[in-house]
Every structure is written in structure tokens, then in C-alpha cells.
Amino acid sequence: MSIAGQIPWKGLPVLAAGLGLWELSSRFFPLVGNYFPPATEVFVTLAAIVGSGEILLHAAASLARFVEGYALAATIAVSAGLCLGLWRPLYMLFEPLIELLRPMPSPATIPIAILFLGIGDEMKVAVTAYACSWPILLNTIDGVRSIDPVLMNTAATFRLNPWERFWKVTLPAASPQIVTGLRVSLAIALILVTTSEMIVSNDGLGFYVLDLQRSFRIREMYAAIVALAMIGYALNRLFVAVDDWVMAWHKGLTRKEEIP
Amino acid sequence: MLEVRALKKEFQALSGQPVVAVEDFSFRVEAGQFVSIVGPSGCGKSTLLQCIAGLSPPTAGRVLLHGRAVTGPPEGLILLFQEYNKSLMAWRTVFKNVRFVLENPANMKRSEIDAETQRFIELAGLKGFESHYPWELSGGMQQRVAIARALARRPEVLLMDEPFGSLDALTRMELEDTLLRLWESLHATILFVTHDIEEAVYLSDRVCVLSGRPSRLLEEIAVKLERPRNQLSTREDPGFIQTRHRIFKLISKELAVP
Ligand SMILES: Nc1ncnc2c1ncn2[C@@H]1O[C@H](COP(=O)(O)OP(=O)(O)OP(=O)(O)O)[C@@H](O)[C@H]1O
Ligand SMILES: [Mg+2]
Numbered sequence: 245m246s247i248a249g250q251i252p253w254k255g256l257p258v259l260a261a262g263l264g265l266w267e268l269s270s271r272f273f274p275l276v277g278n279y280f281p282p283a284t285e286v287f288v289t290l291a292a293i294v295g296s297g298e299i300l301l302h303a304a305a306s307l308a309r310f311v312e313g314y315a316l317a318a319t320i321a322v323s324a325g326l327c328l329g330l331w332r333p334l335y336m337l338f339e340p341l342i343e344l345l346r347p348m349p350s351p352a353t354i355p356i357a358i359l360f361l362g363i364g365d366e367m368k369v370a371v372t373a374y375a376c377s378w379p380i381l382l383n384t385i386d387g388v389r390s391i392d393p394v395l396m397n398t399a400a401t402f403r404l405n406p407w408e409r410f411w412k413v414t415l416p417a418a419s420p421q422i423v424t425g426l427r428v429s430l431a432i433a434l435i436l437v438t439t440s441e442m443i444v445s446n447d448g449l450g451f452y453v454l455d456l457q458r459s460f461r462i463r464e465m466y467a468a469i470v471a472l473a474m475i476g477y478a479l480n481r482l483f484v485a486v487d488d489w490v491m492a493w494h495k496g497l498t499r500k501e502e503i504p
Numbered sequence: 505m506l507e508v509r510a511l512k513k514e515f516q517a518l519s520g521q522p523v524v525a526v527e528d529f530s531f532r533v534e535a536g537q538f539v540s541i542v543g544p545s546g547c548g549k550s551t552l553l554q555c556i557a558g559l560s561p562p563t564a565g566r567v568l569l570h571g572r573a574v575t576g577p578p579e580g581l582i583l584l585f586q587e588y589n590k591s592l593m594a595w596r597t598v599f600k601n602v603r604f605v606l607e608n609p610a611n612m613k614r615s616e617i618d619a620e621t622q623r624f625i626e627l628a629g630l631k632g633f634e635s636h637y638p639w640e641l642s643g644g645m646q647q648r649v650a651i652a653r654a655l656a657r658r659p660e661v662l663l664m665d666e667p668f669g670s671l672d673a674l675t676r677m678e679l680e681d682t683l684l685r686l687w688e689s690l691h692a693t694i695l696f697v698t699h700d701i702e703e704a705v706y707l708s709d710r711v712c713v714l715s716g717r718p719s720r721l722l723e724e725i726a727v728k729l730e731r732p733r734n735q736l737s738t739r740e741d742p743g744f745i746q747t748r749h750r751i752f753k754l755i756s757k758e759l760a761v762p
Binding site: 392394395397398400401402403404405408412413416417419493494496497 | 554557559576577579581582583585587590591593594595604605608637639640657
């Protein structure tokens with residue numbers, strides 16, 4: 245399945261109208277224009293800061309943190325989730341802890357992380373990984389525990405050993421929900437990378453946006469924010485493309501026939 | 505060979521009320537026999553099969569296979585689930601769903617495994633659907649995938665829980681005959697749950713009639729019809745009609761149908 249085939253062309257008029265409204269209101273109402281430079285100018289500025297390479301360094305720093313934090317969370321949370329989903333006693337042991345930590349807003353971990361890890365990359369990666377872990381962990385646990393007993397009984401009657409049962413039944417059966425968790429965490433990772441960079445950093449898009457605002461480079465600030473939105477969109481597209489390919493069976497299973 | 509002694513299975517409903525599904529159930533199945541179990545819906549037939557398959561521990565009593573107590577899924581015994589659609593792997597194609605049960609006792613070469621898989625897919629009438637996913641098939645076809653998969657394992661004892669329930673009459677007759685042929689050639693022992701009295705008589709050496717819940721063994725009826733059986737002549741045989749009549753009387757007494 246191609247990525248282009250998934251772009252929601254039908255929504256294009258609304259998108260165009262939004263941009264048009266931005267452009268016109270900013271040009272004809274000075275009050276708006278003071279805070280919102282016209283869309284065209286923002287995009288020209290974006291091209292300029294990309295051209296000069298200024299934004300690219302920051303984007304690279306943010307992406308590196310994003311990848312490290314997300315990968316760390318995916319590895320740890322999927323493994324932990326599988327263990328907790330498979331062994332009920334283990335889950336009972338950890339349930340109160342999970343229920344206590346989960347509702348805490350993740351940015352609250354930033355001061356703690358600074359205390360332990362300083363203000364460098366480790367802190368940002370750790371905070372990102374922590375925040376991303378929750379949806380992945382909870383979805384993985386739930387995915388494993390909601391596997392139909394008939395399926396597990398089938399594995400039992402065919403006498404699969406625990407190894408085969410895990411790789412051939414448990415993991416694939418739970419995979420749709422694991423993927424859901426991974427997808428939710430994608431956006432969370434970007435939020436935490438940016439937030440932590442805004443709090444303490446000397447590079448990265450979060451730092452860059454705040455720095456631009458403080459030095460009254462408003463056009464550049466908007467350009468950087470647009471860049472952030474575009475990166476988020478691109479990452480999500482990439483995820484969906486991989487998901488469609490790996491989980492084609494699940495897409496087919498849950499696809500609804502469209503009623504014309 | 506397979507023996508059930510004073511088996512009892514009690515469930516605890518969520519309301520806390522105990523539900524006795526099976527009560528004091530005993531019987532024996534000799535090697536190579538084809539035995540059917542008929543009984544009213546909800547009487548505990550699936551529960552009984554799960555206990556025999558070692559998937560659900562009995563509350564009291566024992567299951568013995570070759571004289572050894574069954575405590576977990578025994579080797580050489582396969583249960584074909586009533587919820588066939590839930591027992592298929594949605595992420596595997598038809599071919600791989602069947603192939604999967606041959607992969608795990610790895611005593612065959614790849615090419616042999618593939619040939620064997622293909623053979624059972626064709627026996628179940630699924631030729632041409634090898635690369636389809638289960639959810640792309642009709643209910644009856646899914647049921648045939650589950651049947652092909654169970655047979656491909658060539659079990660010594662096969663427990664079948666209403667395996668032909670969602671098939672049309674013609675496919676059903678065809679698969680009944682396929683099953684009988686395979687049963688003879690594989691020298692398997694089959695315990696077959698059905699709600700279709702005629703099907704039970706047609707296939708079996710013996711029919712066990714269960715009472716309503718808690719299910720006890722009401723009567724075991726030997727079917728003395730010659731083999732190989734034939735869909736037309738066997739079903740017209742006076743012996744067939746008599747046996748069917750007897751079983752019907754027994755069950756309708758349970759259901760209080762005149
Ligand atoms: N897990 C369970 N918890 C509580 N009660 C159960 C459970 N499983 C089965 N039962 C009860 O046991 C009884 C027998 O169920 P079972 O599925 O064995 O019936 P059955 O004879 O196979 O019925 P059918 O012909 O409709 O398939 C039912 O009354 C059911 O309510
Ligand atoms: Mg049943």
C-alpha cells in the first residue's frame with residue numbers, strides 16, 4: 245500500500261480554506277497580523293531557515309531524542325507488558341503501582357529526571373521513554389489478557405510448547421493491541437521531547453521555538469511550529485504505512501464494507 | 505482405552521450459584537470405535553469433552569487414557585472446538601493454519617509437511633482457498649479449515665464438538681463420508697458430539713444419550729449397521745430407523761416434548 249494512496253484528498257478543501265482564512269485575516273486585520281504573520285510569509289520563512297540549515301540541526305537533535313526514547317519505551321514496555329499479561333500473580337503484584345503512577349502527568353517527571361540525570365540528553369530520553377511506556381504497557385497487558393480462551397485451548401490441545409505458544413499464538417494474537425499502544429505513544433513521544441527541550445536545553449525544536457519567541461523572531465517561531473506539526477504528521481504517516489503492511493491481516497479482519 | 509469414571513464438573517456462576525454441568529458420568533470407548541454423544545443443548549457436552557481433553561479439571565472423578573490419568577492435554581488426542589471460528593488463527597492463511605499443526609512435531613521434511621497440508625486441505629474441499637485468510641471464508645468453510653487442521657495431525661483420539669453444525673446438508677453428507685473413510689484409514693478413535701440424531705446413528709458404532717443438565721448418561725445404544733455406510737441405503741435401513749426412533753423417544757422425554 246502506498247503512502248500517497250492514504251492522503252485524505254477529500255479533506256483538502258477544508259485545509260485550503262483554513263490556510264486562506266489565516267492568510268487573509270492576517271493581511272487585512274492588523275490586530276491579527278500583529279500576532280499571526282500571513283501563512284505565505286511563514287512558509288517563506290520556513291524555507292529560509294531550512295535553507296540556511298538553522299532549523300535542521302535542531303530537528304536532528306529532537307529526532308535523535310525521539311528515536312532513542314521511543315525505541316527504549318517500545319522495547320521495555322512491550323516486554324514488561326507481555327510478562328504482566330501472561331502471569332497473573334505478577335500483574336497483581338504490580339497493579340497498585342501501575343494504577344498510582346499512570347495518572348500522574350508525565351511532565352512532572354522532568355524535575356525528578358533532572359535531579360538524577362542532569363540536564364543533558366539522558367534526561368530528555370528518559371522522560372520521553374517514561375511517558376511513552378504507559379500506553380504501550382497497558383495495551384500490551386490488555387492485548388495478552390483478552391486473547392480468546394478458545395485460541396489458547398487450541399494451542400493446548402495441539403500441545404505447543406511454551407516457546408511456540410508464545411511466538412505463534414500469544415504474540416500475534418495480541419499484536420493489534422500492541423500496535424495501538426505504539427501508535428498512541430508516537431504523539432506522546434513528540435510532546436515530551438519538545439516539552440523537555442523547552443524546560444532546559446540548548447538545542448532541539450522545543451528549545452528553538454521558545455528561543456525564537458524570546459528573541460521576538462515571530463515569523464521564525466511560527467515556521468518552527470509548522471515544522472513540528474509536519475514532523476508529527478510525517479511520523480504518523482510512516483507508522484500507518486508500516487502498520488498497514490505488517491498488520492494487513494488485521495486491517496482485512498476489521499474492515500467494514502462501505503455502504504454506498 | 506479411553507475411560508471416564510464418575511466424572512463431575514461444577515461451575516461457579518458469577519452470581520455465586522453453583523452450576524452442575526456434568527454429574528456422575530462414566531463410560532468407556534474402545535480403540536478404533538466411533539462413539540457419538542447426543543443430548544439437549546446446554547446439558548454439558550462441550551464441558552465433558554473439555555474434561556476428557558485435559559483442558560478443564562473435573563470437580564470429581566477421573567479420565568483415563570490407556571490406563572493413565574489425564575491431567576493435561578494428552579499426546580495423540582485432539583479436541584475440535586465447537587467455536588471453530590475462534591480457534592483459527594486470523595493472521596495465518598488457510599494453508600498456514602493447517603500447516604501449523606504439522607510444524608511442531610518436527611519429524612517431517614518441509615516438502616512432506618507441505619504435501620500433507622495440501623492433502624488435507626483438498627480432503628476438506630478447500631482447494632483454491634489455500635492463500636485466503638479465515639475471515640475471508642464463510643462459516644462453513646472456516647469449520648472445514650478447523651476439521652482439516654485436526655485431521656492433519658492424525659490423532660489417535662479425536663474429540664469433535666458439533667463439527668458439522670454450520671454446513672449445508674450436502675456438504676455435511678460429503679464430509680460425514682470423508683470422516684468415516686479417514687477414521688477407517690487412520691484407525692482413529694472418534695468421540696463425536698452432535699445434536700443431529702440421524703447423523704449420530706449414521707456415523708457411530710454406539711450412541712450415548714445424555715440427560716438434561718446436570719447431564720448423566722441415560723443410555724448407550726449400540727448401532728448395528730453394516731459398514732461401509734451409505735447415505736441412501738443406510739438411512740433407509742429398518743435398523744437405522746428403529747435406532748433413530750429409540751433415541752428420539754429418549755431425548756424428547758428429557759425435553760418433555762410429546
Ligand atoms: N465457564 C463456565 N462458567 C459457568 N457455567 C458454565 C461455564 N461453562 C459452561 N457452563 C454451564 O455448563 C452447562 C453446560 O455447558 P456446555 O457448553 O457443556 O453445554 P453443551 O451441552 O455443549 O451445549 P450446546 O449443545 O448448546 O453446545 C451450561 O448450562 C452452562 O451454563
Ligand atoms: Mg457445546
